[in-house]
Structures are given as C-alpha cells and as structure tokens.
Amino acid sequence: MDNLSEMLKGVLEGIVLEIISRGEIYGYEIVKYLTQMGFEGIAEGTVYALLMRLERNRLVNIVKKPSEMGPPRKFYTLNEQGREKLLSFWAKWDFLSSRIEILRHNGGNKHEL
C-alpha cells in the first residue's frame, strides 16, 4: 500500500519489536521481513536508525557473530525491558484501534460514542 510511511512513524518501533520477539534476527533481515509483509515504503535508513535507538534504549540483547563480509554481524533478541515495551505498545494499539473502530462504525451518531 502506498504512502504508509507517515502513519507508520508512530508504530514502526512496535512492529520491529514484535518481529524481534519472534526470535533472533539481524538488521537487514528485519527489512526483508517487513517487505514480505507488504511494508515496502519503509526506507532502509529508517529501520537502521530505529535499531540503533532500540540498542541505545537497552530494549534488545545483542550477540555478535562472524560474517563473511568482514565485521561481525549483530543479532537481536528482546530483553525484559523490550518485552515490557512491546506489551505496552500492544495495549496502546488495542485501545487506539478499538476507539477508531467505534468512530468508524458509529461515526454518524455522536450519542453512541
């Protein structure tokens, strides 16, 4: 779907945390996963910067493994703080989506909100 990037800005961190929660994964693998899911408009630089932020905010554990390209490759898994952040993201998402659904279906009737 086109022009998703503006809407995704606020939720991309949650999406990436969810992907990392499924198991050990490296940086560009996340981009490929997102592309396979249909999130094609996300700039590669955005995911790279987001991963740096997750690391800086200590939301992920990192294991370095040798790579064929020279420097070691970083593999990410969620730590306790990351799992808490993910739970908090889904709670916010559930609240937001339920409110939007109510608005969408009862939009014509102010009293039913």
Added chain:
Amino acid sequence: MSFSREIQERINRFTKEQSQNYLQDAEMTYIEKLRKKSGQTKRKIDKQLSKFKGRSDQGREAQDDMIIYMSDYMNDLMSQGLTEQEAFNKASEELQFASNSEQSEDLNERFQQYYENLDPADYEAIGLFYGGFLFLGLGIGGLTGFLTGGGYEAFFDKGWIDTAIGAGVGIIIGIGLGQITNAIIALKKK
C-alpha cells in the same frame, strides 16, 4: 557476495562518515564531534586531526554495523538485477542520514522520556541533600576550626581565622557531597 575493491573502499568511506551522524553526541569523542560539525572543511580538518585518537569504540562499532547493513542491502539490490555501482548509489541514497527528521525524532523521544521520568520528589530530595550536607559541613568544619584554633579564649585573637577556614572547607565538602548524591540519584533514574 563480495564487492570490487573500489566499491568496498567507497562503502568504507561512506559508512565512516554517515555512521557518525547516527551516533548521539554522548557516544562520540571530541574529535568525532568536531568532524561532524566541520561540514565542508571536514577532509582538511580530518588530516590535521589524524594524529590524535580520532575514534571512539562506539564510532568504530557503528561503522561496522553500517558496513554489514549496507552490504546486505546492496546484495539484495544486486540479486534483483542492479549493477554493483547502481546498488551502491541506491543504498547510499537511502542510508544517507536524514539529519532533521532523525535528530528531531531522537530529541523528541529523549524529551518525552525526561518528562515521563520527571518526579518533583526527586528534586526536593536533591535540594534537601544539598542543604543538609551544606549545614553539616559548615557545622563540623566550623567546630573543628574553632576547637583546633584554641577554643573560646583564642577565638577573638586569631582563632576566628581557623574557625572561618574550617567553616569554608566544611561548606566545600558539603557541596561536594551534595553533588555526589545528585549524581547518584541522576544515575539511578537513568
């Protein structure tokens, strides 16, 4: 898939420059900060500064991360039919630090975290620690100076000087202890 020597050198140059932009100021050495701010005169300054320790561990690690990420991306593009040169151009365009948006996003997040963690009780406690240590230092320092200076009998002669020095040193120690407490509280809240 490995790249030609020329492209590998260009990747190294690009990532060395751009990875620094993704780092926060706190993670950079003074030289790296200078490099970041030097803009168009970067190469000239780099040459001048090359004799000093120029790179932090984080700086090197950030470059390594970016090399791997960029190489993965380029390999992906090349598997879709792009040439090595085209893949490098596209990857460097996508990974170019979008300074305003990225930095403002980071700043927003840091401000948000700061205000979320802001607790007036912490500031009250820090103030009380400062005040407490200050009075304690003043009291103990003044008393020590008074007693070692000869007590009441010597006070009006030259003993008051010892009392004043003791009080001064006590105040400095009190402020120092206050600062240490402030630092401990700040680190615990981090």
